[in-house]
Amino acid sequence: ETTAEMQRREQELRDKQEQLVQAGKLATLGELTTGVAHELNNPLNNTGLFVGNAIDLIELGMTDKGQIVRELRQAMQQVRKATEIISHLRTFGRAAPVSREPIPLRQVIERALSLMRQQLRLREIEVTVDLGREEPVVVGNPIQLEQVFINLLTNARDAMADSPRKAIRISGSVGPAIVEVAFADTGDGIPPGLERRIFDPFFTTKEVGKGTGLGLSITYGIINEHGGTISVVSPPGEGATFLIQLPLATPGVG
Ligand SMILES: Nc1ncnc2c1ncn2[C@@H]1O[C@H](COP(=O)(O)OP(=O)(O)OP(=O)(O)O)[C@@H](O)[C@H]1O
Ligand SMILES: [Mg+2]
Missing domain, CATH: 3.30.565.10 (Histidine kinase-like ATPase, C-terminal domain)
Structure with a gap:
């Protein structure tokens, strides 16, 4: 076999391997969905609670802005948590060039x-x-x-x-x-x-x-x-x- 032929075969093997990795990632991703839905549920619920508190405080005519802001900041933190979970999944699903x-x-x-x-x-x-x-x-x-x-x-x-x-x-x-x-x-x-x-x-x-x-x-x-x-x-x-x-x-x- 010529060197060029061997190189072509090696490249072919590498491509196949990459495809397999990708297929495997998608399969795993499907399995993970259930778990992730649950993980997301928690920050979303909490966000709802904190925002709800802020609305109550405003409706009750609370003049202390500090407390309202505290509730909203906590809501913000929960939103960040949810975003983090999702962006993590995104990188996982992507066919990223394999960096080291x-x-x-x-x-x-x-x-x-x-x-x-x-x-x-x-x-x-x-x-x-x-x-x-x-x-x-x-x-x-x-x-x-x-x-x-x-x-x-x-x-x-x-x-x-x-x-x-x-x-x-x-x-x-x-x-x-x-x-x-x-x-x-x-x-x-x-x-x-x-x-x-x-x-x-x-x-x-x-x-x-x-x-x-x-x-x-x-x-x-x-x-x-x-x-x-x-x-x-x-x-x-x-x-x-x-x-x-x-x-x-x-x-x-x-
Ligand atoms: N920890 C383990 N204990 C016992 N058997 C195992 C274990 N891990 C793998 N095996 C055996 O090896 C086989 C191949 O595992 P592999 O992860 O390649 O495929 P799979 O789990 O069957 O399917 P997939 O991973 O694609 O969902 C399994 O079907 C199982 O029989
Ligand atoms: Mg398996």
């Missing part, structure tokens, strides 16, 4: 959790995050890395649907050049022999309409693009643990 920046892993995980919080709470899934005392920073695309954790959270949620104990534990340990994140759940685990296949595109054990089988292949692609690795261990009866290794941002560079 140094980013604390904790921030990535927190953002993914904040989008999933409502869903996890509803199912009484307990989440613990323990990254230790260090603050691992990786170089990457925040949206893509967030997608990785959303995919893992979604899978863990589904795997624990019928589990007596529902818990997700995300722990990190920092080495000289890499950070390893263990993402463990207390779900059904992965049947022996399927540990590799679950990363294949369109491999799913979920009913038609429930899963596309793209989540983990996208996750694999993203981690790979970030110079990392992802694997899974699932001893019988102990749920599944995904292990992610990512290169640390070089101190002083990035």
Whole structure:
């Protein structure tokens, strides 16, 4: 094969990967809608209450403008909160050119959790995050890395649907050049022999309409693009643990 041919193929692969990432984002976005509707409900309700108070005060002939302004300022703050939720979703849905920046892993995980919080709470899934005392920073695309954790959270949620104990534990340990994140759940685990296949595109054990089988292949692609690795261990009866290794941002560079 000529070099040009190989380059063309590589570009083709990269384009496909980008399309997969995009398709995955849209699928996740659909799932998130319910949770987000709930998250928005809260600031909107509060806005209504504060504005209502301001109207009451004016109608009652309150001469102290200070109190009215306080109510309105609080309303304003709630509007900002709602706007923030929406703008966050917008960036998530956009096919942004893949930029890279140094980013604390904790921030990535927190953002993914904040989008999933409502869903996890509803199912009484307990989440613990323990990254230790260090603050691992990786170089990457925040949206893509967030997608990785959303995919893992979604899978863990589904795997624990019928589990007596529902818990997700995300722990990190920092080495000289890499950070390893263990993402463990207390779900059904992965049947022996399927540990590799679950990363294949369109491999799913979920009913038609429930899963596309793209989540983990996208996750694999993203981690790979970030110079990392992802694997899974699932001893019988102990749920599944995904292990992610990512290169640390070089101190002083990035
Ligand atoms: N935490 C887990 N515990 C047990 N099985 C899992 C877990 N995560 C993934 N799997 C298995 O791997 C399969 C593939 O996962 P993947 O995320 O790629 O697709 P999906 O979840 O089925 O569909 P999609 O993510 O596209 O909605 C799942 O159908 C499930 O069988
Ligand atoms: Mg999935």
